[in-house]
Amino acid sequence: MTPSPSVQSPAPAPTARAVRHFGRFQLLRLLGKSARTLVWLADDPRVGQEVLLAMPRSRPPDADAADRWRHTARKASRIDHPSLAHVIEVGVHDQWPYIAYDRGLATVLSETLGSNGQPAHEMAPWAAQVLEGLAFAHEAGLAHHDLQTCMVLMPTHGPARLLGLGVALEPAADAGPAAQAQRRATERDVLAFGLVMHHALAGHPALDQPDVSQAIDRLPPAGRDIVRLGWTTAHPVPDAMRAIVNRATDRQERRRYRNARTVLRALEGWLQAEGEQGGGPMALLLDRMRSVGLLPASPGGAERAARMVLMERERNAELAEVVLQDVALSFEMMRLVNSAQVRGVMASGSAPILTIRRAIDMLGLDGVRRAALSLRAWPGPLNSAQGVDLQQHIDRAKRAGRIAQWLRPAGYDGEVVYLLALMQNLGRLVVRYHFSDEAMQIERLMKPAPPTEEGEAEEPGMTEEGASFAVLGIDIASIGQAIGRHWGLDEGVLRMILRVPPEAPVHASATDDELLRLSASCANEVVDVADLPAGLQPAALNRVAQRYGRALHIGLRDVQMAAQGISPDAAASLRRSGAAGQA
DSSP states (O other), rough: OOOTTTTTOOOOOOOOOOEEOOOEEEEEEEEEESSSSEEEEEETTTTTTEEEEESSSOOOOSHHHHHHHHHHHHHHHHHOOTBBBEEEEEEETTTTTEEEEESSSSSEEEOOOOOOOOOOOHHHHHHHHHHHHHHHHHHTTOOOOOGGGEEEEESSSSSOOOTTTTTSSSSSSSSSOOOHHHHHHHHHHHHHHHHHHHHHSSSGGGGOSOOOOHTTTTTTTOOOOOOOSSSSOOOOOOOOHHHHHHHOOOOGGGGGOSSSHHHHHHHHHHHHHHHSTTTTHHHHHHHHHHHHHHSSOTHHHHHHHHHHHHHOOTTTHHHHHHHHHHHHHHHHHHHHSSSSSHHTTOOOTTTOOOOOOHHHHHHHHHHHHHHHHHSTTTTTOOOOOOOHHHHHHHHHHHHHHHHHHHHSOTTTTTTHHHHHHHTTTTHHHHHHHHHHHHHHHHHHHHHBOOOOOTTTOOOOOEEEEEEHHHSSOOHHHHHHHHHHHHHHHOOHHHHHHHOTTSSOOOOOOOOOOHHHHHHHHHHHHHHHHHTOOOGGHHHHHHHHHHHHHHTTOOHHHHHHHHHTTTHHHHHHHHHHHHGGGGG
């Protein structure tokens, strides 16, 4: 007989959830797991509060392995850093080792990440904090071995913290020296953290694999998968942050970050650039500039200063030539003469000063002498090899200045366009001087990567902008712009010292400022062509001529002769004699 619908059957009694214990700990919730570790939220009756329990997925296979685990775990528990989770206890229950951590008022990252991910400005601060702790541990001789999203502790107040050091059973000993095994383990940790940052921004784990270690095993050199941040994330990812995270997980091992400190420096650079109105890049330089100056005096600076002492006030043109031989002194003159103090004595609304001759008029011979004597002697704090590298880039900038004089439209001051071409290299030169190691990293990232397998094409290198984002967290052009603002240059001049981006079209312009900017930018591109293999240079010069030809009224022969250093007078003579075609 069918029961009446109005008769309600009694609801079944709720099934009591089984209480699980691990020794004295009551296991409340599994927070995360991988192939190698587990992280539990547990209640500790001894202290009357919730703690985090991290343990390997399996018992140590033998007594030696158990002893090695205890030794590593105790070493990890003694490392004290604000960005490393506080260890309450290292113990073993039923031959199963564990580490108990103070939870406080915090949750693990894996529980806070939603499908939309996090905006970059929210992710970067905690990522930098965790990297501080990871770098500290690596420098103390400990690798993590299984860095997962559940290993990042996100407190209500205070820095984010990393837990799990010493928890995973160490892999079988690598063949070779212990130092190499440690280096490989720390590099794997950095790659793992790159995947954690990727997950945080994208809102889902890379390769849809929640276990970071298993995702790593699918990346080169062990696998063939590629991890890149997509363009359809819920929150837009700034180009600089995209470059940082993509470098951390790059398919080319040689392009990845080698240690946690290098990732940290890039993130801190990005945070400073984003967080300081209009002058973020300068925060990276101000302390160093106060102690070692913007650039050191070029070799022979003392002799030039001595010559200036003997010069007469009326010989400004000759003195300007002496100043222009020294890029650091030329920049110092531009800084001094465009400062608020000097500009204040000029008429209101007066134009910036962009020639050394006019700077000498304003500062006087004594001002020039003081500027020369204020420079740090060559090569400043650099070693000899770094000094050679900086000198090569200074010579490149000076060559660009000479080519810009050649290519400038008729009627424009050659000294102005020379200085603009120099100042378009301001960011490059400052990075070479103040961040020489980072400059070498940027250079390596810009080089093409050899094919990983026979028959594959060579992989292009990164752009200068992308490489500088990945290393410094800011682009080199922004450093030059920030220094220009620091000098007091107005927005018109700041645009003139900004090179035309490689991908931007070049349009003919009727303004004097834009024509000068284009002349300097074209000259710098001509100099860059010299870095290419000889077989690629003719086609590259042709592209430069086509790119700027209509705006500057120049052709391929003009660009070729400028690149060869043929003087404009000699070029005119060649044209008249009909020999330009053989040049």
